[in-house]
Amino acid sequence: MKLLTIAWKDFVIAFRDPGGLVIMLLTPFLLTLVMGWAFGGFDDSASSTAGLADIPVAVVNYDPDGQLGQALADLLTSADLADLLEPTTNLDETAARAAVDANDIAAVVIIPAGLTQAIIPAGADGAATNAAPELGEATIEIYGNPGRPLSVSVIRAIVDEFNNRITAATAAGSLTPMQLVMSGRITMPEAQSFGETAALSAQNAAEPITLRGVETAEGEVEVFDFMGYMAPSMAILFLMFTATASARTILTERQLGTFSRLLTTPTSATEVLGGKLLGTFFIGLAQMLILIVASWLLFQVRWGSWVAVIALIIPLATAATAWGVLIAAYARSVGQANALGTAVSLIFGIGAGNFIARPNLPDWLRTISLISPNAWGLDGFFALSSGGGMADVLQPILGLVTMTAVLFAIATVLYRRQYA
Incomplete structure (x- = not known):
């Protein structure tokens, strides 16, 4: 007591x-x-019931005639991501950065000029050559709003996934098995395995990019x-x-x-x-x-x-x-x-x-x-x-x-x- x-x-x-x-x-x-x-x-767009949705993002494409530049722009404006992103393509870089600073949009994705030419190596068109093709350099810039870290992280994840797919495909296709055999890096029996791996990487790169979440019993996607x-x-x-x-x-x-x-x-x-x-x-x-x-x-x-x-x-x-x-x-x-x-x-x-x-x-x-x-x-x-x-x-x-x-x-x- x-x-x-x-x-x-x-x-x-x-x-x-x-x-x-x-x-x-x-x-x-x-x-x-x-x-x-x-x-x-x-x-409301970040609630546990609805998840992230309609993230405002600007896309500035300086590589409109390139295969990869247009592919990334098409991805960000695709119907598959329509529920997640609210993209706009009618802003130039200066206006887009100003919109981010004014908290009107979450981020701007800037696709550099010559992206396709820098990533796809010379000789990747199938021309016969024993020389290893050289890759250029190109950087896709994401100018994000520090006040919307979750939205920026989602946009960055989409771009990173796009980069990973392209990098895997070009790395596998940039060197032919015969080039590696001639350089002494692999043997002839290993050439077949290398070719199969390269084909699998190319197949994965061709698959559409999707966002993965945790599926609930009702089939809805849970977010953090x-x-x-x-x-x-x-x-x-x-x-x-x-x-x-x-x-x-x-x-x-x-x-x-x-x-x-x-x-x-x-x-x-x-x-x-x-x-x-x-x-x-x-x-x-x-x-x-x-x-x-x-x-x-x-x-x-x-x-x-x-x-x-x-x-x-x-x-x-x-x-x-x-x-x-x-x-x-x-x-x-x-x-x-x-x-x-x-x-x-x-x-x-x-x-x-x-x-x-x-x-x-x-x-x-x-x-x-x-x-x-x-x-x-x-x-x-x-x-x-x-x-x-x-x-x-x-x-x-x-x-x-x-x-x-x-x-x-x-x-x-x-x-x-x-x-x-």
Whole structure:
């Protein structure tokens, strides 16, 4: 009973503190709002239900008589990409760049003069020659709007795919098997395999370029829901700040003498520490629940199964509390605990993917970041927002529970040394 009384006291103090509420609730909410706006999270064309569509792009073709220059222009204005792109070809380069700067369009694709002549090698028309043909140089420029990074990345992906197809075809066709045999690079038996590979590359280059997405059960294409990612991301980031700050109150009360006075009452050290830790857990749990419900109501964030959400945030809040307890047990002063708590929270946030989509992180960083609650929490929420259920969050839950047990065991040893 005393344990719950101490926990409730800390809980009430936390939610009566205006400064604390700003850090716990207002700041992550506003950051989610700002980042969602900056990256198109509130744009109907970038919503999770409709995906990117009607991206305004200008095409300036300086190679209209060339086969490849016109092919790229035709691709960008084709009916296959009509739902994705809203192209215009009636602007010159100066006007197109000005339109990008004025935020009227997302990007301008500038096809250089002589593109076809530079890419298709001399002698590629089938004329007999033993000399290796030489490739020229040409650069397709994309002048993008920094305020529309997602739209620019889509346009760049289309152009890159076009380049890859053409490069594969010309690289395979630029050297005949006989030329390689004569140069001593391959043997006659290897010439047949080389020819088959070249033919396959040419066949792939001839296939139309398509954009691939994740097919849902209804057959609709899913795109990355940035708002659905940033809402739990910011909530988890500030959960760590809250947990480390709440756990530091143990050091504060010890420094002020409150802890010693409590021990003079019929209250054991276990009850005092347990109450403080339980209060930290309740504060973090309430913070997560409030942010989740608020983002669901105001931003229409798709959280998935609510049972799975609750099952995930309980061990998530516990693991965050465990890190706060470990920092408080290790630190020798409130100032040291403040510095450690801030550093750990920021490092975990950066490494786990609270600021950059976790799927875009390198494999080694995703693996190392599993030392943090942030990584397990993001993996779990990403699985739920993608349509997963309880089975998909069992691994993150197990990871968080294991982390909590290890951290509490280490913190217990450190506390015994401090309070012995």
